[in-house]
Amino acid sequence: MDAKALIVLVTLVELAFGLIKQKLADRQRRLPLPPEVADVYDADRYRRYLEYVAEHKKLGLAESAVSLLILLGLLYAGIYPGIERSCGGNPYLILLATFGLFRAAEILPEIAFSWYDTFRIEEKYGFNKMDGKEFARHTALSILSEAVLSLSLLLLFAFVGEHLPQWTDGFSLAPGRVVLLVAGIAALTAAAVLLLSLFSLFILKRQYHFTPFPEGGLKDKIMALQEGSRKKVRILNVYDESRKSTAKNAFLLKLLWHREFGIADNFLTQNADRELLAVLSHEIGHLKHRKNALDFLRYAAIGLAIALFALLLRHPSPVLCLTAWTRESFGIAKNNYVLLTEVLGAVLTPAGFAAGLIGNYRSRREEYEADREAVKNGYGEELIATFKRISSDELVNVNPHPAIEFLDYDHPGMANRIRAIRSAAAQAAPQQDAD
Numbered sequence: 134m135d136a137k138a139l140i141v142l143v144t145l146v147e148l149a150f151g152l153i154k155q156k157l158a159d160r161q162r163r164l165p166l167p168p169e170v171a172d173v174y175d176a177d178r179y180r181r182y183l184e185y186v187a188e189h190k191k192l193g194l195a196e197s198a199v200s201l202l203i204l205l206g207l208l209y210a211g212i213y214p215g216i217e218r219s220c221g222g223n224p225y226l227i228l229l230a231t232f233g234l235f236r237a238a239e240i241l242p243e244i245a246f247s248w249y250d251t252f253r254i255e256e257k258y259g260f261n262k263m264d265g266k267e268f269a270r271h272t273a274l275s276i277l278s279e280a281v282l283s284l285s286l287l288l289l290f291a292f293v294g295e296h297l298p299q300w301t302d303g304f305s306l307a308p309g310r311v312v313l314l315v316a317g318i319a320a321l322t323a324a325a326v327l328l329l330s331l332f333s334l335f336i337l338k339r340q341y342h343f344t345p346f347p348e349g350g351l352k353d354k355i356m357a358l359q360e361g362s363r364k365k366v367r368i369l370n371v372y373d374e375s376r377k378s379t380a381k382n383a384f385l386l387k388l389l390w391h392r393e394f395g396i397a398d399n400f401l402t403q404n405a406d407r408e409l410l411a412v413l414s415h416e417i418g419h420l421k422h423r424k425n426a427l428d429f430l431r432y433a434a435i436g437l438a439i440a441l442f443a444l445l446l447r448h449p450s451p452v453l454c455l456t457a458w459t460r461e462s463f464g465i466a467k468n469n470y471v472l473l474t475e476v477l478g479a480v481l482t483p484a485g486f487a488a489g490l491i492g493n494y495r496s497r498r499e500e501y502e503a504d505r506e507a508v509k510n511g512y513g514e515e516l517i518a519t520f521k522r523i524s525s526d527e528l529v530n531v532n533p534h535p536a537i538e539f540l541d542y543d544h545p546g547m548a549n550r551i552r553a554i555r556s557a558a559a560q561a562a563p564q565q566d567a568d
């Protein structure tokens with residue numbers, strides 16, 4: 134099998150897997166809602182929800198079909214030897230040209246689907262608040278930031294890849310020097326990630342307008358929620374989500390020592406104070422997170438990956454095989470780092486799948502943990518009320534299939550989440566009586 138066939142195979146398996154999950158979801162939707170979420174929708178609103186899901190399902194299928202066709206076109210177009218020649222064999226120019234080609238092929242369908250989603254579906258259900266101009270601005274900024282992010286990482290990848298033979302004296306460094314080199318590459322990567330996070334923050338602040346949370350009683354209550362937390366958030370901002378959509382959200386933004394709360398203005402104008410305090414208690418619960426076995430598992434996995442990388446610097450034959458196989462499959466003489474990333478992505482799909490499963494499980498556990506903080510502050514019922522209202526307002530799936538929740542959800546499904554909040558509240562209640 135050549136590398137192109139492997140990429141196609143992996144994509145087809147993923148598509149088939151997606152269709153199976155679709156079938157499970159269809160079956161799940163025919164079941165009655167569990168008691169925890171039975172009152173989220175009335176009959177009319179539930180019908181509306183089903184229509185909304187059906188429209189997105191059709192759009193999703195069309196998107197998958199189009200991206201499969203584009204992928205096939207890009208893989209089998211046979212243009213890579215030509216690109217290599219016209220770039221004079223320069224790996225960075227080859228990277229830029231190939232990246233440009235991929236983006237050129239993908240960008241128009243991407244914008245078209247996003248336009249359809251925003252102005253045909255979201256608009257119809259009353260969610261969209263963007264006009265054409267705002268959509269263009271928002272889309273341009275997203276495309277720009279994505280391009281800068283991927284290009285920077287690709288260029289870093291190419292830079293390291295091109296210099297490794299030289300840095301390692303032809304892969305023959307003494308173990309002590311290998312450790313130094315790995316530390317150097319890790320520092321370089323960390324610096325790049327930091328710069329890119331700053332850039333993402335910069336773009337976010339262009340896409341949304343942030344204003345300080347109004348001074349007063351509500352802000353004082355939010356600050357009081359943070360008592361007893363080692364990590365405190367002193368910057369509270371409101372952002373103008375209402376200019377784009379009706380979504381209500383609050384998030385915690387972290388970058389090194391910088392922390393700020395972003396609260397959607399939709400939340401402030403439409404939700405009661407106690408519900409906002411419930412949601413922010415949850416966010417503060419994330420800050421109070423205690424490290425558990427899963428966190429250490431993650432550190433161990435990162436350590437293992439670094440050790441594996443170090444080992445490959447001494448014994449590079451698997452990597453050299455993979456790069457040679459990629460060049461042969463595409464009929465090229467030099468490394469094309471865009472194609473190499475695609476091949477690597479396909480080869481590492483099982484590992485990525487496993488990491489995703491564990492990551493989602495870990496994330497769901499942390500959501501339950503953060504919900505318990507809201508319960509502890511006495512906002513359990515408000516949190517439930519907020520979840521229910523947001524679910525109905527935003528037509529959320531409140532009863533995902535258990536297998537899909539397990540595989541794909543990084544937040545617990547609504548029924549499980551409400552059940553857990555109620556049981557935490559029941560456990561907390563006797564203690565409060567004793568006080």
Ligand SMILES: [Zn+2]
Pocket residue numbers: 415416419499500503
């Ligand atoms: Zn959370």
